[in-house]
Amino acid sequence: MSDTTTPVSPSNSFAAFGAIFRREFAGYFRTPLAYVFLAVFNAFAISLAFFVGNLYESGIASLDRFFLYHPWLWAFLAPAAGARLWAEERRQGTLELLLTWPITVWQTALGKFLAAWAFLACALLMTLPIAFTVGWLGSPDWGVILSGYLGSLLCAGACLGIAAIASSLTRSQVIAFVTGFLACFLLVLVGYGVLDELLSGALSSGTVDEIRRLGLWRNLEPFTLGLLDARPAAYFLSVAFAGLGLSTLIVERR
Amino acid sequence: MALIEAKKLFKSYGAIRAVNDVSFAVNRGEVVGFLGPNGAGKSTTMKLLTGHLRADSGQAVVAGFDVAEEPVLAKKHLGYSPEGAPAYGEMTVREFLRFAADLRGLSDPAEKVKSTLELCRLTSVAAQNIDTLSKGYRMRVGFAQAVIHDPDVLILDEPTDGLDPNQKFEVRRILKDMAARKAVIVSTHILEEVGELCTRVIVIAQGGIRCDESREKFLQRGTDLNQVFRQLTA
Numbered sequence: 001m002s003d004t005t006t007p008v009s010p011s012n013s014f015a016a017f018g019a020i021f022r023r024e025f026a027g028y029f030r031t032p033l034a035y036v037f038l039a040v041f042n043a044f045a046i047s048l049a050f051f052v053g054n055l056y057e058s059g060i061a062s063l064d065r066f067f068l069y070h071p072w073l074w075a076f077l078a079p080a081a082g083a084r085l086w087a088e089e090r091r092q093g094t095l096e097l098l099l100t101w102p103i104t105v106w107q108t109a110l111g112k113f114l115a116a117w118a119f120l121a122c123a124l125l126m127t128l129p130i131a132f133t134v135g136w137l138g139s140p141d142w143g144v145i146l147s148g149y150l151g152s153l154l155c156a157g158a159c160l161g162i163a164a165i166a167s168s169l170t171r172s173q174v175i176a177f178v179t180g181f182l183a184c185f186l187l188v189l190v191g192y193g194v195l196d197e198l199l200s201g202a203l204s205s206g207t208v209d210e211i212r213r214l215g216l217w218r219n220l221e222p223f224t225l226g227l228l229d230a231r232p233a234a235y236f237l238s239v240a241f242a243g244l245g246l247s248t249l250i251v252e253r254r
Numbered sequence: 255m256a257l258i259e260a261k262k263l264f265k266s267y268g269a270i271r272a273v274n275d276v277s278f279a280v281n282r283g284e285v286v287g288f289l290g291p292n293g294a295g296k297s298t299t300m301k302l303l304t305g306h307l308r309a310d311s312g313q314a315v316v317a318g319f320d321v322a323e324e325p326v327l328a329k330k331h332l333g334y335s336p337e338g339a340p341a342y343g344e345m346t347v348r349e350f351l352r353f354a355a356d357l358r359g360l361s362d363p364a365e366k367v368k369s370t371l372e373l374c375r376l377t378s379v380a381a382q383n384i385d386t387l388s389k390g391y392r393m394r395v396g397f398a399q400a401v402i403h404d405p406d407v408l409i410l411d412e413p414t415d416g417l418d419p420n421q422k423f424e425v426r427r428i429l430k431d432m433a434a435r436k437a438v439i440v441s442t443h444i445l446e447e448v449g450e451l452c453t454r455v456i457v458i459a460q461g462g463i464r465c466d467e468s469r470e471k472f473l474q475r476g477t478d479l480n481q482v483f484r485q486l487t488a
Contacts (some may be wrong), residue, residue, distance in 0.1 A: 004318045005257070005331055005406050019356035023342070030344045093340030097399070100304040100336075100359050102329040 016103040019119075020111030026079070028119045045069070046130055047144065052116040056135075062140055066130060067148045067224040071188045071216035074120075074152075074159040079180030081119055082101055082163025083173040085112050086251055092172035095251070111235055113164060116239075120156040144226035151223020154236035159184045160241040161243020168247035184216075191215025256281050256316060257407050257437035262389035263302050263312035272298040273309070273460035280437040280454075282406070283431070287469075288441035291487050295461040296441040297337055300409050303439070304334045305465075317406050330358070333405035337412050337441075343385035346378055347395055350384060354399040365400055368478020374398040374428060390421035396424060401432065408438045414447065426451050445479040448472060459487035 028034040045066065049055045053065030081156050088093035098108055131149075159180075165175075166180035189195045191212045199208045212218055219232035256279035260294045260374055273295045280286050288296045303314045305328060314321040317331035324467040330417075339352040341350055345396040345456045351370055357365035374394045379387060395415055414422040422444075429438065429451060441450065448455055448469060455472040457465040465472070475482045 015359050016357050020352055023345075023353050027342075027344065092343065093336060093338060094342060096301075096336045097334075097340060100329060100332070100334045101305050102326045102359075103357060104326065146313070236269050 007055060009019075011088050013103075013107055015095045017111045020103070020108055023162035023223040024112050024115030025118055027084075028115075034119070037077065037080060038123050038126060041073060044073055044128050045127050049110075049130065054111045060138075063131060063148055064224045065147050066127075067152055067220065068217075070152045071155060071220055074156045075184035075188045075216070076181060077123070077213065078120060078159030079163040079177050079184060082116055082160045082180060083167055083176040085116060085167040085176075086160055086247065087167045087170050087173045087176040093175070099251075105248055105252045109244060109251065111165075113160065113244045116160055116164075117153075117157050120160065121153055124152055124156065141226060144224070145223045147226045147228055148224045151220045151232070151236075154233060154240075155220050158187075158216070158236040158243075161247075162187075164247035165250070168250040187214065187216045189215075191218040256315075257317055258303060258409075258439065259313070259315040260299065260303060261315070263308045265302060265307065265313065266296055271461050273302065274340060276312075276458070276461070276463055278456060278463065278466055282437050283434050284454055285433045285438040285440065285452045286454045286456055287448045288439055288456055288458060289443075289445070289448070289483065290441075290458035292443075294470065294487065296458050297411055298461075299458065300334075300411050300439065300441060304332060304409055305329060306336075307429065330403075331406045333400035333403065333408045335396040335413055336408045337415070339393045339413075341384045341392065341395050341399070344383060346381050346383055347371070347387070347391075347398075348380040351398055353464045354402050358403050360403055364463055367407040370398050370402045373401070375424065390417050390424075391398055393417060393421070393425065397428065406436055408432075408436050410438070410440045410442055411444070414442065414444060416445040445483060448479070457483070457486045 010085070021052045047068035048069040055063075058065060086095070089098060096243055099105065099130075130141075131145050134145075135142070162183045163176070163180035166175040166183065170176050192215070196208065196212065199211060204213075214235075219235045222229045224233050257341050258280040260276050260278050263273050263276040264271070266366070271292055276295070276299055278286075290296045291329045298307065301314065302309045302312075303321065305314070308322060316328040319328035319331070321328045322457075342353075345353065348371070350368060351367045352363060360366050367432070371380050374397060376391065376394055376398060379391055384392060387395065393413060393416075397410070400408060400410065408429075414425050417425065424474075426447070428438070454467050455465065456463060472482075473479075
């Protein structure tokens with residue numbers, strides 16, 4: 001490097017990552033869509049627990065009937081939140097800016113991904129009144145409830161990883177959402193009766209059992225029972241970060 | 255040392271060779287006008303120099319740093335405004351420039367944003383969402399994010415495209431003010447810009463360089479620049 005060039009600011013990866021994270025996170029709240037998203041998530045999460053899961057009628061001070069429907073909710077809403085990750089950058093041409101600013105694609109991708117995950121965490125945190133209601137009505141095991149929330153957050157991250165891949169492949173948020181939703185929906189179906197029956201007809205029982213392990217509910221269930229097992233946590237984190245990694249590679253090798 | 259060096263750059267999109275053995279160097283104080291018809295390879299060459307695209311072969315060097323090998327260091331010395339000056343429309347001008355300053359890790363970002371707003375005459379619209387601005391202002395916002403860190407190298411893809419004569423004058427004025435301290439490449443369709451802004455002209459057609467000479471020599475080719483352009487790019 002020549003001594004004739006103007007001195008530049010030293011590299012500060014964390015500051016650049018922070019700038020991306022803040023812009024992305026704030027970006028969710030710049031449009032009314034974020035508030036619609038938060039309202040829909042809460043309305044469905046609570047309605048499903050009470051009216052389909054009969055949370056109140058069960059007479060048990062537990063949130064397992066509340067978390068039961070979370071894979072369905074995340075399969076729909078994580079792709080909705082994640083669709084903008086890369087597709088929107090492509091559509092408005094800002095990806096070209098991002099890729100020519102002095103920050104690596106990996107820093108950008110991580111900042112965007114964690115901001116989206118934090119937004120999903122906000123949606124989840126807004127359901128806390130249901131936990132307090134159960135606490136008011138009975139004497140729940142708060143450790144189990146906390147474990148359920150942790151599992152749900154990890155499940156959201158896995159769905160977001162899939163959404164990130166879908167978003168990196170297109171400039172259309174609609175296509176990104178539909179593709180992401182279908183992929184997540186498939187992971188929800190794995191482990192449910194209908195798909196099990198279909199697979200059992202074509203594959204050996206051992207193989208079906210292995211496939212069943214990939215289902216979202218199968219991995220969320222231990223958390224809702226208060227069982228902090230490393231395997232389901234590793235599963236969710238693997239899917240989340242594999243999605244993050246693959247989407248970053250796709251953007252990098254555009 | 256040249257601040258921008260393109261060394262035998264090649265880039266293909268499938269069977270189409272967009273950039274074919276392009277080599278040149280730009281020194282501080284030079285404003286190079288990149289001329290060429292649509293699809294000639296101007297934007298692709300710029301994208302190779304800025305690190306947005308990877309060359310199939312050859313080397314792009316900015317401020318002494320290989321863009322492929324040391325992209326972050328090269329990009330620290332580079333200001334780039336892509337065609338159409340894309341920006342985050344939902345942000346205000348001030349927020350967008352602050353984001354650019356933070357991302358570049360500038361010291362005293364608030365002061366840098368303020369001085370850039372003044373330099374690019376954007377202070378009056380600083381609190382407006384970029385989506386609500388006229389094209390002229392949006393192009394200036396694109397220009398502002400490219401110069402906020404006072405880079406050694408400035409690459410601007412059609413910075414005056416679609417602007418009215420007053421707006422073009424304004425962008426050229428700002429560019430002329432800072433040109434002596436930088437190496438600048440400006441792509442344009444507007445031949446009058448050669449005389450008004452550039453110190454050197456590179457004409458590109460079908461992915462290759464057809465002419466690389468000083469402004470004076472280029473202007474001596476004929477009084478009708480449109481005809482000169484047609485002959486060179488035919």
